[in-house]
Amino acid sequence: MNAQTDTLPPIEITPKDISAYRTGNRGVDYVHTLESGRPGPHVIVNALTHGNEFCGMVAVTHLLEQGIRPLRGKLTLVFANVDAYHRFDPASPFDSRFVDRDFNRVWDDDTLEGPDATVDVKRARALRHIYAEADALIDLHSTTYAVPPMLIHEPHAKIEPLSRHLHSPLHHLLLPGVKHPGRPLIQYGAFGDPRATPVALVVECGQHFARTSGEIAISVTMRFLDFFGLIPTDLAAQYPAEAGQPKRYEVTDVLVAKTDQFRFTAPFIGFEEVPGGTLIATDGSEEIRAPAQGCTIIMPARRPTKGRDVLSLAQRLQ
Ligand SMILES: [Zn+2]
Known part of the structure; x- marks a missing residue:
């Protein structure tokens, strides 16, 4: 056996029952759009791109439970690959990343408009028009191993002010162009176009099942919402960035x-x-x-x- 597969990490966060959030207001399950009634950007917080990465679920349920409402623009909260999420088995916790196809490797027109009939691609098709509305998207992920949390984004000038504002996690990974086999969500459509204004980034918040990953996801999400003026700055200030140079x-x-x-x-x-x-x-x-x-x-x-x-x-x- 490969040394990589020997031990299972402790499981400090387990899936919450999110069935109360199934019916949203967009005609697509597990999607909620909160309208401020004022002009401003449409900002999306995206959880569960990978089914066993619980930190995004922790952050989105936190926003829903706290009754956070946008001060301007719109805030959309998405639980993405819920079919994979519902397959979590603590005895094999790495197996529910996706059902049949990695939801984060399908964001090209060939796949979205092709014959693939996996539940993961069907879910991507159901969500694509919602992602296409976004001015900004934060995609909350976690890692297999307990490595430092990181921000991941394209090296586009349009995203630098946001990256600087978030500041932490203090490891910043620039991903120039499509390098994966299949396009990740943060490179979908306008997100991947340096001349278009919409921005998207991934935050890897720590190990999948670590309690701290959920805390980091909440913190970085609050600072993300503050950057776009969707929440009061004094609320975001309760979630300060880490000190130190990225x-x-x-x-x-x-x-x-x-x-x-x-x-x-x-x-x-x-x-x-x-x-x-x-x-x-x-x-x-x-x-x-x-x-x-x-x-x-x-x-x-x-x-x-x-x-x-x-x-x-x-x-x-x-
Ligand atoms: Zn992931």
């Missing part, structure tokens, strides 16, 4: 397993800096080595699977 990285490669014999050479968890030439993994007979200048390992897969992305490589920016 560490910035740029993703240079996203590696996809070509065989079912992909093996890491060490139990990497993410953010290891490896010298140029280091043997990171083997994929069948192929060796995966760090580029000459060295690299930082980002989000190695716990269970590498043929045809899926299994690892990103990044360069630290000065």
Whole structure:
């Protein structure tokens, strides 16, 4: 067995019953749009892009339970891949990331308008017109391993003021262009267009089942809503950014397993800096080595699977 698959982490947060939120007001289950009645941006808080990443569910249920209403514009709250969420099994907690197809790898027209009939793609089709309305979207995720939380976004000038305002998590990962096999939600339509104004970013809030991941998701969401003027600044001030300078990285490669014999050479968890030439993994007979200048390992897969992305490589920016 690969060293990556040996132990299960403690499960400090488990799925809440969200059935009370099933019927929203958009004609699509688990979607709620709150209108201020005043001009302003349409801002979306998106939870459960991955079914076993509970921090977004914690943040969205917090907003609903607290009765947060937008001061201006509109606020839409989405529980995205609820079918995957409802399949959570604590005995195999990594298996409910999606049902049949990764909801965060389908955001291109070929997939959305193609023949794929998986429940995950059907859900994406049901939600796409809602995401297309957004001026801004925060997509709340968590990580397999307990690595530092991170912001992930395109290196577009349009998103820099938001990224600076959020400030923390203090690891910022710039993802230039489509590098994954299948387009992630933050690169869908206008989000991925540097000339269009809508912005989207991912926050990886920590390990999937850690209590702190839910707390970080709430905190960063409140600062996100404050940036767009949707909540009072003194409320957001109760959720301050962490002190310290962000560490910035740029993703240079996203590696996809070509065989079912992909093996890491060490139990990497993410953010290891490896010298140029280091043997990171083997994929069948192929060796995966760090580029000459060295690299930082980002989000190695716990269970590498043929045809899926299994690892990103990044360069630290000065
Ligand atoms: Zn995720």
